[in-house]
Structures are given as C-alpha cells and as structure tokens.
Amino acid sequence: MALIRAFETRVSELYRDGEIPGFVHTSLGQEAVAAGVCGALREDDYMATTHRGHGHVLAKGADVDGMMAELFGRATGLCGGKGGSMHVADPARGILGANAIVGAGMPLITGAGLSSKLLGQGRVAVAFFGEGAVNQGTFHEALNLCAIWDLPVIFACENNGYAEFSANADMTRVASVAGRTAAYGVHAETVDGNDVAAVHEATDRAVERCRSGEGPVVLELMTYRWHGHYEGDAQPYKPEAEAQEWRDRDPLILAERALVESGAATADELAAVRAAAEARIDAATEAARQAPDPAPEEAFAHVFAG
Numbered sequence: 001m002a003l004i005r006a007f008e009t010r011v012s013e014l015y016r017d018g019e020i021p022g023f024v025h026t027s028l029g030q031e032a033v034a035a036g037v038c039g040a041l042r043e044d045d046y047m048a049t050t051h052r053g054h055g056h057v058l059a060k061g062a063d064v065d066g067m068m069a070e071l072f073g074r075a076t077g078l079c080g081g082k083g084g085s086m087h088v089a090d091p092a093r094g095i096l097g098a099n100a101i102v103g104a105g106m107p108l109i110t111g112a113g114l115s116s117k118l119l120g121q122g123r124v125a126v127a128f129f130g131e132g133a134v135n136q137g138t139f140h141e142a143l144n145l146c147a148i149w150d151l152p153v154i155f156a157c158e159n160n161g162y163a164e165f166s167a168n169a170d171m172t173r174v175a176s177v178a179g180r181t182a183a184y185g186v187h188a189e190t191v192d193g194n195d196v197a198a199v200h201e202a203t204d205r206a207v208e209r210c211r212s213g214e215g216p217v218v219l220e221l222m223t224y225r226w227h228g229h230y231e232g233d234a235q236p237y238k239p240e241a242e243a244q245e246w247r248d249r250d251p252l253i254l255a256e257r258a259l260v261e262s263g264a265a266t267a268d269e270l271a272a273v274r275a276a277a278e279a280r281i282d283a284a285t286e287a288a289r290q291a292p293d294p295a296p297e298e299a300f301a302h303v304f305a306g
C-alpha cells in the first residue's frame, strides 16, 4: 500500500509537470483494494484491470522500474513504452492488462478462468472494475457465463461511488452492486474496501470457493478515489464533506493504526516502510528519466499477432 501511494503521488506530480505523457487516472485512497485482493492471490493467478489500474498491477507484482518507465513511454517499460498507464500488461505475472474500454477486462478474465478450468491448473482469474462498469453489457454476459460454467473467477468491483463525473446513485435505482448481481445466482460479499485486512480475508474466502470448483464470486469493495476521474479534473461534482469523511478513513492510516495497536509493528518501523517506498520510487523515476525512447523501427513490433 505504501508503494502504491508513493508511486501514484509521484505520478500525479510528474504528470502535472509534463514529464509523463498521455492521460493518467490514479487510485489514491483505494490502495487497500489492490493490496488486499492481490495479496491473497498466487503469482500464477490471472488479473485484468481498468484505466485505474496502477495499484492492481503493482500489487500483483509488476516490476516498479518497468512500470514507471512504461508511464514515461520508454523502451525499458513493461510493454516497451507502447502501453502506458492505461494498457500496461505483464503476462509473466498473470497480469493480462489494464484496459481503457470500460468493462473490457471481464470477458478477458472469463476466458482466462475457462482456460484454467479446462487445463486443470487451479488458477483463479480476477477482474477489477468500477461500479460504473456494472452498467455495461460485458459485466452481465461475463458473470452469467462464469456462473453457468462454474468458472474460477472473482469479480472485484471497486465501488468508489463515481463513474467519471456521475454519482452511482444517479445512474441506477439499485445502488448495491452485490444486490444487482444476486439475480445471477452468484455468491457476493460487500466489504469495507478501505480495510485491507477485511479485503484480504474476503478474497481468501472467494479464492477458496473458486479453487474448490464452486464458481465465481462478486466482491463489492466500498472505497473512494481522492483525486479526480483523471489527473487535472477539479471534481466540482463531489461534496466536500463527503470527500473529507473518506480522507479521514485513509486506508494506510487505518492499517498502520491496526498494526501498532496489535503490537505487530512500531510506528518507527512503519515510518521506515514509507521511507523505503519513497526511495524506491525516487530510483524508478530517475531510471525512467534516463531510459531511451523506443526505436522508430520498433513501432509495429508486438502490435499484431501473425
């Protein structure tokens, strides 16, 4: 969580200063979802994510240098600089990609779950998506298919209350995503997405169901994004009292408090974790700055499969 916080705080600054090109969506404030879900997965489990996927990709084990270089568009990036923030992938770690098309990760992960089942691999496949994507047909088609074929798929809905500039309550009469999915006969849990231990435990239960052949699970993880839909969005559509209430429930502070109260860590040890994360991001940023741009003759490599 500290690494994701440090990475995205830095990315936000680098984007503002014009060092990172393109379009960037951060998940600041949502770190407990990424760490809680991915921390309960095996390295060979599959994961697909969205336009807001930096945290999920880092938590699934992507190399930090490769990730930062990818956002800079450098040749040393995880996708040689061709994917960027919204299309980064790392298949060797089961990361089937971020995706700018809302709802597109769910059919992909359904295929991954089907392959795992047919090959008897016991791999679980997780799709991250926002509550806005529940209004896309892909969600309903993928969920139903996973249900009737008992596929080992976790639908991890990061419910941050907003899709672009629209509040969830304005988009549907049934605000509960878990409530909407009950009609498909799929087990669903709604969890405090800012409590990393609760997210981890719920994912452990979902993984257990998937690996034992009981079919898909929906996890509705209630959280909040601190920044705008994209970096630069001033968020005039969010009530300040609501935003403050969620900032007071900073998932890192909640986790640190729980660790200190239980005696698992001291405040000094936790400060050292944050400092180490900052230093790691300093190094990744400097390496990305120094890295070469992709060669022009590489423009079409890896773009089409022959």
Ligand SMILES: Cc1ncc(C[n+]2csc(CCOP(=O)(O)OP(=O)(O)O)c2C)c(N)n1
Pocket (backbone or CB within 6 Å): 050, 051, 052, 100, 101, 102, 103, 129, 130, 131, 132, 133, 134, 158, 160, 162, 163, 164, 229
């Ligand atoms: C198919 C499609 N429709 C619309 C868009 C434009 N768009 C980009 S992000 C977004 C909202 C997504 O909201 P949500 O799924 O809740 O994810 P969040 O941004 O909250 O993480 C929309 C409508 C798109 N990229 N793809």
